[in-house]
Amino acid sequence: MNTQSANQDWLARSQAAVWHPCTQMRHHADAGSPAHLPLVPIARGSGAWLYDFDGKRYLDGISSWWTNLFGHANPRINAALKEQLETLEHVMLAGFTHQPVVELSERLSALTGGVLGHAFYASDGASATEIALKMSFHYWQNSGRPEKTGFLCLAGSYHGETVGALAVTDVAIFKDAYAPLIRAAATVPSPDARQARDGETPTEVARRAAAALEAHLAQHHATIAALIVEPLIQCASGMAMYDPEYLRLARSLCDRYDVHLICDEIAVGCGRTGTFFAHDQADIRPDFICLSKGISGGYLPLSIVLTTDAVYGAFYDDATARGFLHSHSYTGNALACRAALATLDIFREDDVLKQNIDRAQKLWNALAPLAEHPQVTHLRQRGMIIAFDVKSGDPAFSRRFYRSALANEALIRPIGNTVYLMPPYIVGDEEIAHLGQATANALNEALVQ
């Protein structure tokens, strides 16, 4: 008789056959090691909750890597996808088009006030980064400025892990092993508000960082194609939040020095920071917007690069080689686009951004007591993202916290010593209270171990 639980059975099979992302696989194996990272087999999801095969539940406090906006198995997105499945699952987008991709492109353009009216499609976030970098580079080639080949990114930036995207990613753990493969990009200081000197406001930190950007551009602009930023929050390097003033100044510097501005909204787009696009808060428009993660509601791999008439026009020609000859097999997948349309419908029908103002306040109230904790610093929030840093020299802190959070029925996965919540926009009062309690419990348990 098989005495293993259903969970254990799936764990063993997964560990034998699946190579999990961003993981030292050995850390799944040894439950006694401080580095142990439990592998959690999920049987189903419903709303903000995930359920394992033995019936244990976890509140998805980080929206499954920041993708899920309206809960798992959302009935409205499910219904749209079922209808789309019966109509058209996929057709190649080279030489063909279809209703969901056209409607989605039109609606995204409208969300930029028509300023970025051309949408190019891919599947993952890193592919969108690659596309924006290639498009910017090729734009300058097509525009008679072939010397503009360099890219500029912020210290602590994260734009994905494919080889091209790693060039503008400044996180050593993801990058160093592949250094010989990567084309170097220049890095300028981050406007991270935590770097405030005595008495400095976040706006002043932003101005100081912008002054460094200006100095760099003044010297190197002739060879720089684009500056790429994560607007308002550098999520992957520890939820570094900064003042919109930086984006305003970066926009005007990019204009002055003829350098493209790429806003990577892959993590912060789709309402995470309180506005649909994070850069809306600076009252600017970039030359490129990269979108992914939440845009399909967390259902299907979809990424999009939006750009302007000026960029599009530089490729519009009789010569094939002046075109943007980039493609992926699933570019513009009809099911993924339909999931995105259903997601945008929910934003509109439920006035989600407005409702999130109240939800964000409740999230703040749930975590605010932790600001008194002697080892907690920099409790911070922008919209539906809330984070704090933990003073601990324990290299296993994040894993300990993660394991304790799971034991407290919550999926909360710190980045180093930064604990954060980024829940789906359907969490109710009880679920927010649950996240607050699980965070407090996990913090105390992780620190005493």
Ligand SMILES: Cc1ncc(COP(=O)(O)O)c(C=O)c1O
């Ligand atoms: C800002 C940003 N850009 C790009 C990416 C890469 O997206 P993906 O993991 O879908 O390749 C991420 C992923 O976390 C991200 O946060």
